[in-house]
Amino acid sequence: MILFIIGLFILIVGGYFYGKFCEKVFGPDDRETPAVKLHDGVDYVVMKDWKNKLIELLNIAGTGPILGPIQGILFGPIAFLTIPIGCVLAGSLHDYFVGMISMRNDGAQVPKLVSKYMGNGMNKVYSVIIWILMLLTGVVFIYTPGDLIVNDILGMDVNSSIIWIVYAIILIYYVVSTIFPIDQIIGRIYPAFGAVLIISAIGVFIGILRDGGANLYNITNTGLLFSTHPEGQRFIPVFFITVACGIMSGFHGSQATLISRTVEKENQGRGVFYNMMLAEGFIAMIWAAGAMILFNRGTDVSTGATAMVGIISREFMGTVGGLFAIAGVIVLPITSGDTAFRALRLMIAEQFNIDQKSPQKRVTLSLVIFIPALVILFFAKSNANGFNLLWRYFGFTNQLVAVFALAMITVYLKTHNKLYWISLIPALFYTFIVSSYIFHAPIGFGLEARFGLDPLSYTISYPLAAVCVVLFYLLINKIAKNRQESILVADKLK
Template sequence: MATFIIGLVLLIVGGMFYGKVCEKVFGPDDRETPAITKADGVDYVVMKPWKNMLINLLNIAGTGPILGAIQGILFGPIAFITIPVGCILAGATHDYFCGMISMRNGGAQIPKLINKYLGKGANKVYSVIIWILMLLTGVVFIYTPGDLIVGDILKLDINGAAIWITYACILGYYVISTIFPIDQIIGRIYPVFGAILIISAVGVFIGILCDGGSSMTNLTAATLFNQHPSGVKFIPVFFITVACGIMSGFHGSQVTLISRTVKHEKEGRKTFYYMMIAEGAIAMIWAAGAMVMFGRGTDISTGATSMVGIISRGFMGGFGGLFAIAGVIVLPITSGDTAFRALRLMIAEQFNIEQKSKIKRVGLSLIIFIPAIAILFYAKSNAAGFSLLWRYFGFTNQLVATFALALIAVYLKSKGQNHLITLIPGMFYSFIVTSYICHANIGFGIEERLGSVFGIGADSYVISYTIGVIVAVLYGWGITKIAVKRREKILATKLE
């Protein structure tokens, strides 16, 4: 319990302090925002600060900070320190600068910003990866809430006809929210969703406090490097597993949506930075809830989705448990709808497809939803299909974040600001994603294939870590070089 409380205090106090540091580095002013200069009644719409904050929180907080945190706590109480530190220095920083730089560039989506600050080559690679990520995000956020609704609330067979009816209803909502103006659907229904989310998180938190810490483990020298039950390494697996609770590249696509509805730049710290801190708190709460239940005897091999019901009912009883589960269902639904919306806007922006026309919005949406349905069918009909997609989703989620951190570093350097604030997290995560995909069996499986040649075991990370370090160094060198050139070009232009 002590480690959990220390972690929460660190998250809140550290977040308040570092959020101000990020704001000072960026320097928001009183210029008109895209919500005013490009108002179109569809995507560029001024909304109230509290509504922007709530919508952004619901957009970025999918099932990742819950399911990921439940799995991440198996690494031990170190998660209660790693989550807040990572959230403050990487995740919230990433979200804040992505949202603010987008606002300074007319509400541009990340692919367009990548093109501007990193070049056309990087944009082509990034665009393909982010489009795939958005599509997978939308699909998995149909799958997970659908299974929770049918299995935990309706108590029906998740492989029967009811599941497809539920999927169809969720998909129908996604279609509507993707096509209609943001303030007509999302802006009206999210306050209700937000209330459910907050109440459920508070309920679990109260349950943890009532437990008194009797079922929780504190961080000590003996528990610092506890081995995961399955033997996987803390680095890099933990940072891929708890992705959304620490940092998520997916968030870049979401904060740029809200950058089009913010009236004043100075609202950015609360809207972008603090909402990621709130997501980190959600991850902390569910991680602690899982630790309590595991401490009470719940089998550690229990799946993360099943643990949601166990934690909810364990702390809030029958009715309260259903309400908490509803809060978890809200998270993926309120991320899936804007994932599809963001994908529509990215494709439209890439190919200059005007989006005021209803016919063009519907046509482009159909192009998106047809492959989404096909992927959903594959994932549900293949026993290992969804598991495979989810693992690639987790890896890709962190990979796209390294691109965003790079463009932020270049932007800051070009303005004469401290670019290390995102370059260092970018180097760390380039090491994480590289070492993970090099070692994982869904990637290159280098140690398994070459371990015998070098006299190392398949579970070793020696080769993968080495490659990860090299990539991280090259990442830092390459981004700094691009940033310096852009800075020199800007200075030369001013002198002329």
């Protein structure tokens, strides 16, 4: 329990002071924001500060900060430290600077920001990866809430025909929320969704406090901070790929840029972007603690993360309260899936200069997006290992996208003579994480297994990842230097 409390202290107090530090580094001012300057009644709309905060939280908090920590806690109580530290130093920083840099660039989506600060070549690579991530995110967030509704609310088999009816209803909502102006659908129903989310999170948190920490200890008693993972997985990099959204998520960049178009004043940015990621870290801490308590009470550690959601909810909130908590978990992916598709529409429109004021063009582009989404959903549901494969690629691309965003932030800060190391350090760390993971994992290169080494070792993957870190550092410095020189030339020509 002490470690859990320390983690919450780091998250709240550390987040408060480091958030103010990040705000000072960026330097918000009184200039007109895109919501005011470019108001169009569709995507550029001024919304109230509290509503922007709530929408941002619901946009970024999918099933990741719940399913990820439930699986991540199998590595041990170390999660109670890594989640808040990572959230403060990396995740919240990522969300804040992406949102604020977007506001300084007329609410541009991340691909356009990457193009501006890192070049067209990098933008082409990034655009393909982010489009794939948005598509995978949307599909995952049809699949997971649909299964939770059928299994935990309706009490039916997730493989029954009813599942496709539920999927269809969720998809219809996504289509509507993607096409209509942001304040007409999302801005109106999210407050109700937010109430469900907050009440369910508080309910589980009270249950954890009621337990008194009696069961918040190392699952396998192999050390103070670490547990032996049931599958023998290495803490680095697997923990950071597994927990992902509770610490840092590249997906969040696409959501911050959406809200950058509805924020009235720049000084509201820290509350909207930085603090809402802290709130997601709090949610991750709660579900990690709930899972640890039940695992230590005897729940089988091999129980799937989705099944654990229902078990944790009913254990800490009773039958009725448990259903309410499950409803909160269902709300999370639905309120991330709709904006994932919306962000994808805006990214493609921005890339190909497709006017989104026209309802006909919004509908046409949305159809182009939803057709491949349906194909992927059908594959994931009809294939025995389809969803597991989908989730692994989703987790990897999510962190890879975050690395691109951190690199963009670093170049931005360096070319504006600001403290760029605050984004460079997490960028280098996550470069090592994603590189070592994809070199080692079966869904990637599987190098150790390929060369007949211990499949759980990282004998080859770690050294190669270290080389990638060095190359990444040199690349960022080169890009920043070239941009600085371009700015100097442009200034001389004025």
